[in-house]
Amino acid sequence: MEQRKHEPKIHPWRAFPFAASALKNLFSKPATTGYPFEPAHYPDRMRGHVEIRIEDCISCGLCARSCPPGALKVDRAAGTWTINRFDCVQCGNCANVCPKKCLTIVPGYTAPATGKSSETLTRPKAPDTPAAGRAGGKPVNDAGKCVYCTLCAKKCPQGAITVDRAAKQWRLDAEKCVGCGICAAACPKKCLTLQ
Amino acid sequence: MAKQSIVPFGPQHPVLPEPVHLDLVLEDEVVVKAVPSIGFVHRGLEKLVETKDYKEYVYIAERVCGICSFGHGMGYCQCLEKIMDIDIPPRAKYLRTIWMEMSRIHSHLLWLGLLADAMGFESLFMQSWKLREEVLDLFDATTGGRVIFSVNCVGGVLKDMDDSMLKRIVDTVTDMEKELRPIAETFLRDYTVGTRLHGLGMLSAEHAKMMGAVGPMLRASGVSYDARKLGYAAYGDLDFEPVTAADGDSFARCEVRIREIFQSIGLIRQAAAKIPAGPIAVPVKGNPNGEHFMRIEQPRGEAIYYVKANGSKFIERFRLRTPTTSNIPPMLEMLKGCQLADVALLILTIDPCISCTER
Numbered sequence: 001m002e003q004r005k006h007e008p009k010i011h012p013w014r015a016f017p018f019a020a021s022a023l024k025n026l027f028s029k030p031a032t033t034g035y036p037f038e039p040a041h042y043p044d045r046m047r048g049h050v051e052i053r054i055e056d057c058i059s060c061g062l063c064a065r066s067c068p069p070g071a072l073k074v075d076r077a078a079g080t081w082t083i084n085r086f087d088c089v090q091c092g093n094c095a096n097v098c099p100k101k102c103l104t105i106v107p108g109y110t111a112p113a114t115g116k117s118s119e120t121l122t123r124p125k126a127p128d129t130p131a132a133g134r135a136g137g138k139p140v141n142d143a144g145k146c147v148y149c150t151l152c153a154k155k156c157p158q159g160a161i162t163v164d165r166a167a168k169q170w171r172l173d174a175e176k177c178v179g180c181g182i183c184a185a186a187c188p189k190k191c192l193t194l195q
Numbered sequence: 196m197a198k199q200s201i202v203p204f205g206p207q208h209p210v211l212p213e214p215v216h217l218d219l220v221l222e223d224e225v226v227v228k229a230v231p232s233i234g235f236v237h238r239g240l241e242k243l244v245e246t247k248d249y250k251e252y253v254y255i256a257e258r259v260c261g262i263c264s265f266g267h268g269m270g271y272c273q274c275l276e277k278i279m280d281i282d283i284p285p286r287a288k289y290l291r292t293i294w295m296e297m298s299r300i301h302s303h304l305l306w307l308g309l310l311a312d313a314m315g316f317e318s319l320f321m322q323s324w325k326l327r328e329e330v331l332d333l334f335d336a337t338t339g340g341r342v343i344f345s346v347n348c349v350g351g352v353l354k355d356m357d358d359s360m361l362k363r364i365v366d367t368v369t370d371m372e373k374e375l376r377p378i379a380e381t382f383l384r385d386y387t388v389g390t391r392l393h394g395l396g397m398l399s400a401e402h403a404k405m406m407g408a409v410g411p412m413l414r415a416s417g418v419s420y421d422a423r424k425l426g427y428a429a430y431g432d433l434d435f436e437p438v439t440a441a442d443g444d445s446f447a448r449c450e451v452r453i454r455e456i457f458q459s460i461g462l463i464r465q466a467a468a469k470i471p472a473g474p475i476a477v478p479v480k481g482n483p484n485g486e487h488f489m490r491i492e493q494p495r496g497e498a499i500y501y502v503k504a505n506g507s508k509f510i511e512r513f514r515l516r517t518p519t520t521s522n523i524p525p526m527l528e529m530l531k532g533c534q535l536a537d538v539a540l541l542i543l544t545i546d547p548c549i550s551c552t553e554r
Contacts, residue, residue, distance in 0.1 A: 018318050018319075018322060018377075018381075021322070022318070031325070042335075043332075043335050043336040043339075044336075045335075045336065045337065045338065045339040045354065046335060046339050046340075047339040047340055047345065066248060066250075066251055068247060068251050068252075068254045068255055089254070089258075089343075090340070090345075091254040091343075091345045092339070092345055092353075093251060093254060093345075096348075096353065105339075154478075159480065
Protein backbone atom coordinates (compact mmCIF):
# COMPACT_ATOMS: atom_id res chain seq x y z
CA MET A 1 0.00 0.00 0.00
CA GLU A 2 1.34 3.37 -0.99
CA GLN A 3 1.66 5.73 1.93
CA ARG A 4 1.68 9.53 1.97
CA LYS A 5 1.11 9.90 -1.75
CA HIS A 6 -0.36 13.40 -1.44
CA GLU A 7 1.76 16.48 -1.15
CA PRO A 8 0.30 18.64 1.60
CA LYS A 9 -0.49 22.20 0.66
CA ILE A 10 2.07 24.44 2.30
CA HIS A 11 0.95 27.88 3.36
CA PRO A 12 3.95 29.53 5.04
CA TRP A 13 2.02 32.78 5.60
CA ARG A 14 -0.28 30.85 7.92
CA ALA A 15 2.61 29.65 10.05
CA PHE A 16 1.24 30.76 13.43
CA PRO A 17 -2.56 30.83 13.14
CA PHE A 18 -3.15 30.72 16.88
CA ALA A 19 -0.43 33.17 17.88
CA ALA A 20 -3.00 35.96 18.11
CA SER A 21 -5.26 34.00 20.45
CA ALA A 22 -2.26 32.84 22.52
CA LEU A 23 -1.20 36.48 23.01
CA LYS A 24 -4.77 37.50 23.78
CA ASN A 25 -5.03 34.73 26.39
CA LEU A 26 -1.88 35.99 28.09
CA PHE A 27 -3.44 39.34 28.85
CA SER A 28 -7.12 38.44 29.31
CA LYS A 29 -9.11 37.06 32.22
CA PRO A 30 -9.14 33.25 32.61
CA ALA A 31 -11.79 31.48 30.49
CA THR A 32 -12.75 29.33 33.48
CA THR A 33 -14.49 30.47 36.65
CA GLY A 34 -12.55 30.63 39.89
CA TYR A 35 -14.64 28.00 41.69
CA PRO A 36 -14.57 27.40 44.72
CA PHE A 37 -13.46 31.00 45.42
CA GLU A 38 -16.29 32.29 43.22
CA PRO A 39 -19.73 30.70 43.37
CA ALA A 40 -20.57 28.37 40.47
CA HIS A 41 -23.43 29.43 38.21
CA TYR A 42 -25.87 26.78 37.11
CA PRO A 43 -28.54 27.10 34.42
CA ASP A 44 -32.15 26.89 35.63
CA ARG A 45 -32.77 23.49 34.09
CA MET A 46 -29.64 21.87 35.47
CA ARG A 47 -30.35 18.52 37.07
CA GLY A 48 -28.29 18.84 40.24
CA HIS A 49 -30.09 17.00 43.01
CA VAL A 50 -33.56 15.89 44.10
CA GLU A 51 -35.55 17.87 46.63
CA ILE A 52 -38.79 16.90 48.33
CA ARG A 53 -41.58 18.91 49.95
CA ILE A 54 -42.12 16.21 52.53
CA GLU A 55 -45.31 17.79 53.88
CA ASP A 56 -47.03 17.12 50.50
CA CYS A 57 -45.71 13.54 50.21
CA ILE A 58 -48.32 10.77 50.51
CA SER A 59 -45.79 7.90 50.66
CA CYS A 60 -47.26 6.30 47.54
CA GLY A 61 -43.85 4.82 46.69
CA LEU A 62 -44.07 5.48 42.94
CA CYS A 63 -40.72 7.31 43.00
CA ALA A 64 -38.95 4.41 44.70
CA ARG A 65 -40.47 1.89 42.30
CA SER A 66 -39.47 3.83 39.22
CA CYS A 67 -35.99 4.92 40.31
CA PRO A 68 -33.58 3.31 37.77
CA PRO A 69 -30.60 2.98 40.19
CA GLY A 70 -32.81 2.18 43.20
CA ALA A 71 -31.61 5.17 45.22
CA LEU A 72 -34.98 5.88 46.86
CA LYS A 73 -36.81 4.03 49.60
CA VAL A 74 -40.30 4.81 50.88
CA ASP A 75 -41.78 3.36 54.05
CA ARG A 76 -45.54 3.86 54.02
CA ALA A 77 -46.11 2.81 57.60
CA ALA A 78 -43.41 5.04 59.08
CA GLY A 79 -44.07 7.82 56.55
CA THR A 80 -40.42 8.15 55.63
CA TRP A 81 -38.69 8.98 52.37
CA THR A 82 -35.04 7.96 52.10
CA ILE A 83 -32.56 8.91 49.41
CA ASN A 84 -29.05 7.63 48.91
CA ARG A 85 -27.58 10.61 47.10
CA PHE A 86 -24.51 8.58 46.10
CA ASP A 87 -26.66 6.18 44.09
CA CYS A 88 -28.86 8.89 42.56
CA VAL A 89 -28.00 9.59 38.90
CA GLN A 90 -30.15 12.74 38.62
CA CYS A 91 -32.25 11.34 35.76
CA GLY A 92 -35.33 13.13 37.10
CA ASN A 93 -37.65 10.13 36.67
CA CYS A 94 -38.92 10.37 40.26
CA ALA A 95 -39.96 13.98 39.71
CA ASN A 96 -41.72 12.95 36.47
CA VAL A 97 -43.75 10.15 38.05
CA CYS A 98 -44.58 11.83 41.38
CA PRO A 99 -48.41 12.20 41.40
CA LYS A 100 -48.29 15.01 43.99
CA LYS A 101 -45.39 16.80 42.25
CA CYS A 102 -43.69 17.17 45.62
CA LEU A 103 -40.38 15.95 44.15
CA THR A 104 -38.35 18.43 42.14
CA ILE A 105 -34.95 18.28 40.62
CA VAL A 106 -33.04 21.48 41.27
CA PRO A 107 -29.68 22.96 40.16
CA GLY A 108 -26.55 22.60 42.25
CA TYR A 109 -24.64 19.54 43.38
CA THR A 110 -24.79 18.08 46.86
CA ALA A 111 -21.71 18.43 49.03
CA PRO A 112 -18.97 15.81 48.76
CA ALA A 113 -18.49 13.43 51.67
CA THR A 114 -15.95 10.90 52.89
CA GLY A 115 -18.45 8.06 53.28
CA LYS A 116 -21.67 6.91 51.67
CA SER A 117 -24.79 7.77 53.61
CA SER A 118 -28.54 8.09 53.17
CA GLU A 119 -30.81 10.95 54.00
CA THR A 120 -34.20 10.20 55.59
CA LEU A 121 -37.11 12.58 55.84
CA THR A 122 -40.27 11.86 57.80
CA ARG A 123 -43.69 13.07 56.79
CA PRO A 124 -45.35 15.32 59.40
CA LYS A 125 -48.15 13.37 61.06
CA ALA A 126 -50.38 16.34 61.96
CA PRO A 127 -53.96 15.41 61.04
CA ASP A 128 -54.68 18.87 59.63
CA THR A 129 -52.04 18.49 56.89
CA PRO A 130 -54.12 18.20 53.72
CA ALA A 131 -51.94 15.48 52.16
CA ALA A 132 -51.81 13.41 55.33
CA GLY A 133 -55.57 13.57 55.60
CA ARG A 134 -55.96 12.05 52.14
CA ALA A 135 -53.13 9.57 52.29
CA GLY A 136 -53.92 5.92 52.48
CA GLY A 137 -57.50 6.24 51.32
CA LYS A 138 -58.70 4.46 48.18
CA PRO A 139 -61.27 6.04 45.89
CA VAL A 140 -64.84 4.91 46.20
CA ASN A 141 -67.26 5.71 43.39
CA ASP A 142 -70.80 6.96 43.92
CA ALA A 143 -72.46 5.11 41.03
CA GLY A 144 -75.52 7.35 41.22
CA LYS A 145 -73.56 10.49 40.34
CA CYS A 146 -70.93 8.96 38.00
CA VAL A 147 -71.25 9.81 34.30
CA TYR A 148 -68.49 7.36 33.26
CA CYS A 149 -66.48 10.12 31.61
CA THR A 150 -63.22 8.07 32.11
CA LEU A 151 -61.28 11.14 33.25
CA CYS A 152 -60.25 9.40 36.48
CA ALA A 153 -58.93 6.41 34.52
CA LYS A 154 -56.97 8.70 32.19
CA LYS A 155 -55.41 10.66 35.04
CA CYS A 156 -54.55 7.68 37.23
CA PRO A 157 -50.72 7.48 37.31
CA GLN A 158 -50.88 3.77 38.07
CA GLY A 159 -53.58 2.75 35.57
CA ALA A 160 -55.54 1.29 38.49
CA ILE A 161 -58.98 2.44 37.33
CA THR A 162 -60.88 0.94 34.42
CA VAL A 163 -64.09 2.51 33.20
CA ASP A 164 -66.41 0.82 30.75
CA ARG A 165 -68.71 3.49 29.34
CA ALA A 166 -70.98 1.09 27.48
CA ALA A 167 -71.53 -1.28 30.41
CA LYS A 168 -71.55 1.61 32.93
CA GLN A 169 -68.91 -0.05 35.04
CA TRP A 170 -66.23 1.54 37.22
CA ARG A 171 -63.57 -0.78 38.59
CA LEU A 172 -60.60 -0.17 40.85
CA ASP A 173 -57.58 -2.42 41.04
CA ALA A 174 -56.90 -1.98 44.76
CA GLU A 175 -53.43 -3.50 44.48
CA LYS A 176 -52.28 -0.95 41.92
CA CYS A 177 -53.93 2.04 43.65
CA VAL A 178 -51.55 4.17 45.70
CA GLY A 179 -54.21 6.50 47.08
CA CYS A 180 -52.80 9.65 45.57
CA GLY A 181 -56.20 11.27 45.20
CA ILE A 182 -55.60 12.52 41.65
CA CYS A 183 -58.76 10.75 40.42
CA ALA A 184 -60.90 12.49 43.03
CA ALA A 185 -59.40 15.85 42.12
CA ALA A 186 -59.98 15.24 38.40
CA CYS A 187 -63.57 14.01 38.76
CA PRO A 188 -65.93 16.64 37.26
CA LYS A 189 -68.97 15.25 39.15
CA LYS A 190 -67.12 14.94 42.47
CA CYS A 191 -68.48 11.43 42.85
CA LEU A 192 -65.14 9.92 43.96
CA THR A 193 -64.24 10.00 47.64
CA LEU A 194 -61.14 8.66 49.29
CA GLN A 195 -61.96 6.33 52.14
CA MET B 196 10.02 -13.16 4.77
CA ALA B 197 11.28 -11.08 7.65
CA LYS B 198 11.03 -12.43 11.16
CA GLN B 199 7.63 -11.76 12.72
CA SER B 200 7.14 -10.45 16.21
CA ILE B 201 3.96 -9.75 18.18
CA VAL B 202 3.57 -6.48 20.05
CA PRO B 203 0.68 -6.09 22.46
CA PHE B 204 -1.07 -2.74 22.10
CA GLY B 205 -3.49 -1.48 24.75
CA PRO B 206 -5.84 -1.79 26.58
CA GLN B 207 -4.05 1.05 28.38
CA HIS B 208 -2.31 3.38 25.97
CA PRO B 209 -1.70 7.12 26.19
CA VAL B 210 -3.59 7.85 23.00
CA LEU B 211 -6.56 5.56 23.63
CA PRO B 212 -9.45 7.20 25.46
CA GLU B 213 -10.98 3.78 26.01
CA PRO B 214 -9.66 0.26 26.44
CA VAL B 215 -9.19 -1.95 23.39
CA HIS B 216 -6.44 -4.49 23.03
CA LEU B 217 -4.68 -5.36 19.80
CA ASP B 218 -2.07 -7.99 19.16
CA LEU B 219 0.02 -6.48 16.38
CA VAL B 220 1.94 -8.93 14.24
CA LEU B 221 4.95 -7.00 12.96
CA GLU B 222 7.55 -7.56 10.31
CA ASP B 223 10.22 -5.08 11.34
CA GLU B 224 8.13 -1.94 11.94
CA VAL B 225 5.32 -2.84 9.55
CA VAL B 226 2.05 -4.27 10.81
CA VAL B 227 1.03 -7.39 8.88
CA LYS B 228 -1.94 -8.37 11.01
CA ALA B 229 -3.87 -7.02 13.98
CA VAL B 230 -5.93 -9.25 16.27
CA PRO B 231 -8.36 -7.29 18.42
CA SER B 232 -9.85 -8.24 21.75
CA ILE B 233 -12.47 -6.34 23.67
CA GLY B 234 -14.31 -6.99 26.92
CA PHE B 235 -12.60 -4.68 29.36
CA VAL B 236 -15.58 -2.40 30.02
CA HIS B 237 -18.61 -4.64 29.59
CA ARG B 238 -21.46 -3.49 31.84
CA GLY B 239 -24.36 -5.72 30.81
CA LEU B 240 -26.69 -2.83 29.97
CA GLU B 241 -28.64 -4.82 27.35
CA LYS B 242 -29.50 -7.47 29.92
CA LEU B 243 -30.86 -4.83 32.31
CA VAL B 244 -33.80 -4.29 29.96
CA GLU B 245 -35.33 -7.51 31.29
CA THR B 246 -35.61 -6.18 34.83
CA LYS B 247 -36.44 -2.51 34.32
CA ASP B 248 -39.75 -0.97 33.33
CA TYR B 249 -39.61 -0.12 29.60
CA LYS B 250 -40.14 3.59 30.35
CA GLU B 251 -37.32 3.60 32.90
CA TYR B 252 -34.91 1.88 30.55
CA VAL B 253 -34.64 5.08 28.46
CA TYR B 254 -32.38 6.46 31.19
CA ILE B 255 -30.22 3.36 31.01
CA ALA B 256 -30.14 3.25 27.19
CA GLU B 257 -28.68 6.74 27.07
CA ARG B 258 -25.99 5.75 29.55
CA VAL B 259 -24.58 3.27 27.01
CA CYS B 260 -22.34 6.06 25.76
CA GLY B 261 -21.24 9.42 27.08
CA ILE B 262 -21.06 11.02 23.65
CA CYS B 263 -23.91 9.51 21.63
CA SER B 264 -26.17 9.42 24.69
CA PHE B 265 -28.95 11.41 23.07
CA GLY B 266 -29.05 9.12 20.04
CA HIS B 267 -29.20 5.93 22.09
CA GLY B 268 -32.16 7.22 24.08
CA MET B 269 -33.84 8.38 20.89
CA GLY B 270 -33.24 5.10 19.03
CA TYR B 271 -34.70 3.07 21.88
CA CYS B 272 -37.74 5.37 22.18
CA GLN B 273 -38.36 5.34 18.43
CA CYS B 274 -38.38 1.53 18.42
CA LEU B 275 -40.98 1.46 21.20
CA GLU B 276 -43.03 4.16 19.51
CA LYS B 277 -43.16 2.02 16.34
CA ILE B 278 -44.10 -1.10 18.32
CA MET B 279 -46.84 0.73 20.24
CA ASP B 280 -47.94 2.60 17.12
CA ILE B 281 -47.50 6.02 18.71
CA ASP B 282 -47.27 9.04 16.46
CA ILE B 283 -45.19 11.58 18.34
CA PRO B 284 -45.98 15.31 17.91
CA PRO B 285 -44.02 17.11 15.14
CA ARG B 286 -42.49 19.52 17.65
CA ALA B 287 -40.95 16.61 19.54
CA LYS B 288 -39.46 15.33 16.27
CA TYR B 289 -37.84 18.71 15.60
CA LEU B 290 -36.55 19.02 19.15
CA ARG B 291 -35.00 15.55 18.86
CA THR B 292 -33.39 16.57 15.57
CA ILE B 293 -31.90 19.73 17.07
CA TRP B 294 -30.48 17.85 20.05
CA MET B 295 -29.19 15.08 17.80
CA GLU B 296 -27.32 17.57 15.62
CA MET B 297 -25.92 19.30 18.69
CA SER B 298 -24.64 15.86 19.76
CA ARG B 299 -22.97 15.47 16.39
CA ILE B 300 -21.17 18.81 16.74
CA HIS B 301 -20.13 17.85 20.26
CA SER B 302 -18.89 14.41 19.18
CA HIS B 303 -16.98 15.62 16.10
CA LEU B 304 -15.30 18.47 18.00
CA LEU B 305 -14.27 15.98 20.67
CA TRP B 306 -12.80 13.75 17.98
CA LEU B 307 -10.96 16.64 16.33
CA GLY B 308 -9.43 17.48 19.70
CA LEU B 309 -8.39 13.87 20.27
CA LEU B 310 -6.90 13.70 16.78
CA ALA B 311 -4.89 16.87 17.34
CA ASP B 312 -3.76 15.49 20.70
CA ALA B 313 -2.71 12.18 19.10
CA MET B 314 -0.61 14.13 16.61
CA GLY B 315 0.93 16.13 19.45
CA PHE B 316 -0.67 19.36 18.21
CA GLU B 317 -1.67 20.56 21.66
CA SER B 318 -2.88 24.06 20.83
CA LEU B 319 -5.23 22.75 18.16
CA PHE B 320 -6.57 20.22 20.67
CA MET B 321 -7.24 23.03 23.16
CA GLN B 322 -8.93 25.19 20.50
CA SER B 323 -11.24 22.32 19.46
CA TRP B 324 -12.26 21.51 23.00
CA LYS B 325 -12.72 25.14 23.92
CA LEU B 326 -15.24 25.38 21.09
CA ARG B 327 -16.91 22.15 22.17
CA GLU B 328 -17.53 23.70 25.58
CA GLU B 329 -20.10 26.04 24.00
CA VAL B 330 -22.23 23.11 22.80
CA LEU B 331 -21.99 21.53 26.24
CA ASP B 332 -23.22 24.78 27.79
CA LEU B 333 -26.15 24.77 25.35
CA PHE B 334 -26.98 21.22 26.40
CA ASP B 335 -26.78 22.24 30.03
CA ALA B 336 -29.18 25.14 29.46
CA THR B 337 -31.68 23.20 27.32
CA THR B 338 -31.69 19.71 28.86
CA GLY B 339 -30.19 20.15 32.31
CA GLY B 340 -27.16 17.92 31.69
CA ARG B 341 -23.89 18.36 29.86
CA VAL B 342 -23.38 14.75 28.82
CA ILE B 343 -26.42 12.73 29.94
CA PHE B 344 -29.50 14.59 28.83
CA SER B 345 -32.51 12.55 30.08
CA VAL B 346 -34.94 14.39 27.82
CA ASN B 347 -36.20 11.50 25.71
CA CYS B 348 -39.27 9.58 26.73
CA VAL B 349 -41.48 7.08 24.97
CA GLY B 350 -44.03 9.32 23.25
CA GLY B 351 -41.92 12.42 22.73
CA VAL B 352 -39.53 14.55 24.75
CA LEU B 353 -39.67 15.80 28.34
CA LYS B 354 -38.47 19.36 27.92
CA ASP B 355 -39.49 22.09 25.53
CA MET B 356 -37.49 25.02 24.23
CA ASP B 357 -39.07 28.44 24.02
CA ASP B 358 -38.29 30.93 21.25
CA SER B 359 -35.58 32.70 23.23
CA MET B 360 -33.82 29.41 23.83
CA LEU B 361 -34.05 28.44 20.16
CA LYS B 362 -32.64 31.85 19.26
CA ARG B 363 -29.81 31.35 21.72
CA ILE B 364 -29.00 28.00 20.10
CA VAL B 365 -29.02 29.49 16.60
CA ASP B 366 -26.91 32.48 17.70
CA THR B 367 -24.41 30.28 19.49
CA VAL B 368 -23.96 27.85 16.61
CA THR B 369 -23.60 30.78 14.20
CA ASP B 370 -20.82 32.19 16.39
CA MET B 371 -19.29 28.75 16.60
CA GLU B 372 -19.30 28.53 12.82
CA LYS B 373 -17.12 31.64 12.70
CA GLU B 374 -14.80 30.34 15.38
CA LEU B 375 -14.60 26.92 13.74
CA ARG B 376 -13.31 28.31 10.43
CA PRO B 377 -9.71 29.00 11.57
CA ILE B 378 -9.64 25.61 13.34
CA ALA B 379 -10.96 23.87 10.20
CA GLU B 380 -8.42 25.77 8.09
CA THR B 381 -5.63 24.51 10.32
CA PHE B 382 -6.80 20.91 10.10
CA LEU B 383 -7.27 21.04 6.36
CA ARG B 384 -4.33 23.23 5.30
CA ASP B 385 -1.65 23.00 7.95
CA TYR B 386 1.59 21.41 6.81
CA THR B 387 2.06 19.32 9.96
CA VAL B 388 -1.48 17.94 9.95
CA GLY B 389 -1.35 17.28 6.20
CA THR B 390 1.97 15.41 6.37
CA ARG B 391 0.70 13.26 9.19
CA LEU B 392 -2.69 12.38 7.69
CA HIS B 393 -2.45 12.36 3.90
CA GLY B 394 -2.40 8.85 2.45
CA LEU B 395 -2.44 7.22 5.89
CA GLY B 396 -4.80 4.28 6.39
CA MET B 397 -6.22 4.00 2.89
CA LEU B 398 -9.62 2.32 2.66
CA SER B 399 -11.11 1.96 -0.80
CA ALA B 400 -14.85 2.28 -1.39
CA GLU B 401 -15.13 -1.45 -2.24
CA HIS B 402 -13.26 -2.45 0.89
CA ALA B 403 -15.26 -0.06 3.05
CA LYS B 404 -18.53 -1.55 1.78
CA MET B 405 -17.31 -5.12 1.98
CA MET B 406 -16.00 -4.76 5.53
CA GLY B 407 -19.16 -2.97 6.67
CA ALA B 408 -17.74 0.47 7.50
CA VAL B 409 -20.31 3.02 8.65
CA GLY B 410 -20.60 6.74 9.17
CA PRO B 411 -17.73 9.13 8.41
CA MET B 412 -15.45 6.12 7.75
CA LEU B 413 -17.69 5.00 4.89
CA ARG B 414 -18.38 8.49 3.57
CA ALA B 415 -14.67 9.35 3.57
CA SER B 416 -14.18 6.46 1.14
CA GLY B 417 -16.58 8.10 -1.30
CA VAL B 418 -19.76 6.13 -0.50
CA SER B 419 -22.67 8.51 -0.16
CA TYR B 420 -24.64 6.78 2.58
CA ASP B 421 -26.16 8.49 5.58
CA ALA B 422 -28.94 6.88 7.67
CA ARG B 423 -30.43 10.33 8.31
CA LYS B 424 -31.65 10.16 4.72
CA LEU B 425 -34.17 7.53 5.91
CA GLY B 426 -36.12 10.50 7.25
CA TYR B 427 -36.63 9.53 10.90
CA ALA B 428 -37.34 12.36 13.40
CA ALA B 429 -37.55 15.57 11.35
CA TYR B 430 -34.76 14.71 8.90
CA GLY B 431 -37.30 14.02 6.17
CA ASP B 432 -38.29 17.72 6.18
CA LEU B 433 -34.76 19.08 6.16
CA ASP B 434 -32.60 19.71 3.16
CA PHE B 435 -29.16 18.10 3.31
CA GLU B 436 -26.88 15.80 1.37
CA PRO B 437 -24.45 13.27 2.87
CA VAL B 438 -20.93 14.70 3.15
CA THR B 439 -18.43 12.58 1.24
CA ALA B 440 -14.75 12.65 0.37
CA ALA B 441 -13.10 10.53 -2.28
CA ASP B 442 -9.62 9.75 -0.97
CA GLY B 443 -10.42 7.21 1.75
CA ASP B 444 -7.40 8.17 3.87
CA SER B 445 -7.16 9.62 7.39
CA PHE B 446 -7.17 13.13 5.97
CA ALA B 447 -10.47 12.44 4.18
CA ARG B 448 -12.01 11.16 7.43
CA CYS B 449 -10.93 14.36 9.16
CA GLU B 450 -12.31 16.45 6.31
CA VAL B 451 -15.68 14.64 6.33
CA ARG B 452 -16.09 15.22 10.06
CA ILE B 453 -15.19 18.90 9.80
CA ARG B 454 -17.66 19.42 6.96
CA GLU B 455 -20.30 17.52 8.93
CA ILE B 456 -19.97 20.02 11.79
CA PHE B 457 -20.79 22.82 9.34
CA GLN B 458 -23.64 20.70 7.97
CA SER B 459 -25.02 20.12 11.47
CA ILE B 460 -24.92 23.87 12.16
CA GLY B 461 -26.96 24.37 8.97
CA LEU B 462 -29.41 21.63 10.00
CA ILE B 463 -29.92 23.22 13.43
CA ARG B 464 -30.67 26.53 11.72
CA GLN B 465 -33.15 24.87 9.35
CA ALA B 466 -34.87 22.96 12.14
CA ALA B 467 -35.09 26.04 14.38
CA ALA B 468 -36.68 27.99 11.52
CA LYS B 469 -39.20 25.26 10.68
CA ILE B 470 -40.12 23.99 14.15
CA PRO B 471 -43.91 23.85 14.53
CA ALA B 472 -45.74 24.82 17.71
CA GLY B 473 -47.69 22.25 19.66
CA PRO B 474 -47.34 19.59 22.34
CA ILE B 475 -44.00 17.86 22.94
CA ALA B 476 -45.24 14.44 24.02
CA VAL B 477 -48.28 12.19 23.86
CA PRO B 478 -49.42 10.12 26.85
CA VAL B 479 -48.49 6.47 26.65
CA LYS B 480 -50.70 3.80 28.19
CA GLY B 481 -50.28 0.06 28.21
CA ASN B 482 -47.33 -2.16 27.47
CA PRO B 483 -45.59 -2.81 24.16
CA ASN B 484 -46.10 -6.07 22.31
CA GLY B 485 -44.14 -6.86 19.17
CA GLU B 486 -40.73 -6.22 17.74
CA HIS B 487 -39.05 -3.52 15.75
CA PHE B 488 -35.70 -2.95 14.13
CA MET B 489 -34.42 0.45 13.12
CA ARG B 490 -31.33 2.41 12.17
CA ILE B 491 -30.27 5.90 13.06
CA GLU B 492 -27.17 7.89 12.16
CA GLN B 493 -25.12 8.50 15.25
CA PRO B 494 -22.18 10.94 15.08
CA ARG B 495 -19.85 7.96 14.71
CA GLY B 496 -21.99 6.18 12.12
CA GLU B 497 -25.04 4.04 11.69
CA ALA B 498 -26.37 2.42 14.86
CA ILE B 499 -28.94 -0.38 14.87
CA TYR B 500 -31.65 -0.80 17.50
CA TYR B 501 -33.81 -3.86 17.95
CA VAL B 502 -36.51 -4.21 20.57
CA LYS B 503 -38.61 -7.29 21.18
CA ALA B 504 -41.47 -6.82 23.61
CA ASN B 505 -43.86 -9.43 24.96
CA GLY B 506 -46.82 -7.40 26.24
CA SER B 507 -45.48 -7.04 29.77
CA LYS B 508 -43.78 -3.93 31.12
CA PHE B 509 -40.41 -5.63 30.74
CA ILE B 510 -38.79 -5.83 27.31
CA GLU B 511 -37.72 -9.31 26.26
CA ARG B 512 -34.68 -8.28 24.24
CA PHE B 513 -32.95 -5.05 23.39
CA ARG B 514 -30.10 -5.20 20.93
CA LEU B 515 -27.89 -2.31 20.02
CA ARG B 516 -25.18 -2.46 17.41
CA THR B 517 -22.99 0.56 17.74
CA PRO B 518 -20.99 2.20 14.92
CA THR B 519 -17.65 1.20 16.45
CA THR B 520 -18.58 -2.50 16.28
CA SER B 521 -19.01 -2.16 12.52
CA ASN B 522 -15.89 -0.06 12.12
CA ILE B 523 -13.50 -2.50 13.81
CA PRO B 524 -13.15 -4.90 10.78
CA PRO B 525 -12.30 -2.03 8.37
CA MET B 526 -9.90 -0.68 10.98
CA LEU B 527 -8.07 -4.02 11.05
CA GLU B 528 -7.90 -3.89 7.26
CA MET B 529 -6.47 -0.36 7.42
CA LEU B 530 -3.85 -1.36 9.96
CA LYS B 531 -2.34 -3.94 7.58
CA GLY B 532 0.77 -2.45 6.05
CA CYS B 533 0.98 0.58 8.31
CA GLN B 534 3.91 1.55 10.49
CA LEU B 535 3.80 0.69 14.20
CA ALA B 536 4.05 4.41 15.03
CA ASP B 537 0.87 5.11 13.04
CA VAL B 538 -1.27 2.47 14.78
CA ALA B 539 -2.51 4.76 17.55
CA LEU B 540 -3.54 7.47 15.12
CA LEU B 541 -5.27 4.97 12.81
CA ILE B 542 -7.29 3.50 15.66
CA LEU B 543 -8.34 7.03 16.51
CA THR B 544 -9.51 7.83 12.99
CA ILE B 545 -12.44 5.40 13.28
CA ASP B 546 -13.54 7.44 16.33
CA PRO B 547 -13.68 4.35 18.56
CA CYS B 548 -16.12 4.14 21.43
CA ILE B 549 -15.34 0.92 23.18
CA SER B 550 -17.78 1.25 26.06
CA CYS B 551 -20.56 1.66 23.44
CA THR B 552 -19.33 -1.44 21.66
CA GLU B 553 -19.33 -3.56 24.80
CA ARG B 554 -22.38 -1.95 26.42
